[in-house]
Every structure is written in structure tokens, then in C-alpha cells.
Amino acid sequence: MNTSKGSLPPRSNGQQRNNRQQPRPAASTTTKKKKTKKRGFFARLIRLLLVLLIVAIIAALGYAGYLYWKFDKGGFGVDQPVQAGQSASEKPLTMLLLGTDNRPKHPSNLTDVIMVAALNPETKSATVVSLPRDTYVELSGYKKTKINAFYARFKSKEKTSGILAEDEMKTMMSKYLDIKVDYATVLDFQGFRDIVDEFGGVDVNISENMCYTDSVDGTDINLKQGPAQLNGEKALDYVRYRKSNCSPETKPSDDFDRNKRQNEVLNSLISQMQSLGGVLKIGKVLDAVDDNLQSDIENAQIKSMIATYWNISKENVKFVPVTGTWRSPYVYINDKELEAAKKSLQDQIAGTSSGDAAASADTP
Structure with missing residues (x-):
């Protein structure tokens, strides 16, 4: 009667409670x-x-x-210790960079590339001054002649003078630019080709068609206007081109244009070198230039320079090409530009470098 009805809850209510309270093991386990x-x-x-x-x-x-x-x-530097306080990580350094017109078919010590670089570890920046190869130099104690002839003259007198041509060049360039040049590095044309090839070429923007041939030394320059990736041989043609003997004749190029192209190629090489692929190619590059590069930098100093400037930003490398007036067979340097270039190097060394000194520089 009432007992069973009272002891058992209504069926419908029990089902509702069970539905609300019943767990869902399958779904929970899956989650x-x-x-x-x-x-x-x-x-x-x-x-x-x-x-x-x-x-x-x-x-x-x-x-x-x-x-x-x-x-x-390797034979890249000098096996001597660096004096205390003189490492690249501790003080600014200056370096003379010379590119010689030396090829298997045309041996020569004339310098087609003359650059002086100043590097500062505190600002992680550098200034590179480039001078035209035909610059007329009138300097006390030296013969009046083209700047590109001095290294060859010093080289021919090494045995009698007992002074290395690189040391003579550092002394002369220190006097010419009113700074102390610490080191000198000389790279010949073959070394330049090898460096560019090992890095996989350089990207440039050729402003004009360039055509020139010379059966004597094997020169065969034939470059077309526009963006291009150049291998070592073509990159050398690009920075060397001066005049045309082709038909149709292409526009000639002066020392100032050559300096701009040198800076453009150097800028592109910096990008290649700092890429991951470039980093992994450094060993091969060193092998390639072993016989084509001379330097008086101590091996320990080279290591310090790598550690200090490996990741230098391209924006912190100022290119200052010095121009002038061409009156055959010389380039007579613009005095104001030369003074500005000297100040740019001096400011870089002092750590007070600003963009003002290189405002007229055509940085690629």
C-alpha cells in the first residue's frame, strides 16, 4: 500500500536525478x-x-x-703576439688595403685599389676611404708621381733598402692622410676572383653597358646594363673597366666611377660573408686566398678582429670615395674632399664619427 509507495521514490523523478548525476566516463577518458x-x-x-x-x-x-x-x-698573418692593450677589441685600428694588378698573364705590383679603413670597437663602426689609382701625390721626401706606382717602386727596392714595401706604404700613407696606419694587406686580382667565387658571386646594379678586350693580357669585358649577379671574373671586370674599344663603343669610366663600383662590390661581399651560407664558406675562402694575400696583421689580432667586427652592420660602414679633376695622366684630388676624408678617419679613430664627414660619399 502506502509503505511501498513511500519507500520507493517515483520512477520518473529518479530517472531525472540519475540523468543529472550520471558521469560520462567514455567522453572524459577520451579527452x-x-x-x-x-x-x-x-x-x-x-x-x-x-x-x-x-x-x-x-x-x-x-x-x-x-x-x-x-x-x-695558414699564411694569413704574422706569428707574433699582440702587445698588451693593442688588440682590436680594445682600441681602434687602421688598415691599408691594396689591390694589385697582378695576374698570371700580366705580373705587376701596380695598385689598382687603394683604400684605408679605420675601425672602432666601441662604436662597432668603420670608415673606408678610397683614392683614385691615378691620384697625383706631391709629398715631402717622395717622388712626385701617381699613387698606384709607389708600392711597385718600394717593392723593387726591398733588397737594397732592407725595408718591406708594405712598411714603406704604411709610412707614406700615414703622412699623406695625417693618421697612423697600423697594418697593410695586399690582395692580387686572382685572390679577388677567388673570394667572390667562394661566396657565390656578388649582386650589383650595372649602370651602363661595358665592353673592352685586350688579347695581350686576356681581358674580355662584356657587361650589360641592369641588375646582375657576377662571378669572380665578371666582378673583376666590373671594378676594373675604364674605357671601350668595341663596336659599338660603350661609355668610358673614370677612377671615381671605379671607386664607387669597388665600394658596391665590397658592400655586397659584406652581406654575403655575414649570411649563414657565407659563414660556412669562410674556410674555403681562406684556402683560396692563401697564395694571393699578404698581410702584416698578427694571427692573434686577426682572431680579435673577427670576434669584434664579425657582425658589424653594413649601415655602420661608411664609404668615402675621394674625387678630383682628371688632367692626363693624373687625377688632381679635390683638397676639400681630401680634408673631409682625413677628418672622417680621425673621427672614427676618436669614436666621434658622425655622418657629416661622409655626407658627400656615395654609399651603395
């Missing part, structure tokens, strides 16, 4: 499994990335060690 699986996948991915990062760091350190070994064993 947990999915979350666990998801977390496991990302955890493994993170671990993998960490392992790859560690391997990359070890490889980078190993490669850096390899480069250091190359400088110790």
Missing part, C-alpha cells in the same frame, strides 16, 4: 587521452628543438675553432 597525447607531442618537439640548438651551438663553436686553427697554421 584526457587527447590532451596527454597533445602535450606529449609538443614536449617531444621542444626537446628535439633543444637538441638541434645544442648541436648547432657545438657546431658553431667547432667551426670557430677550425677558423682559429686555420689562422694559426
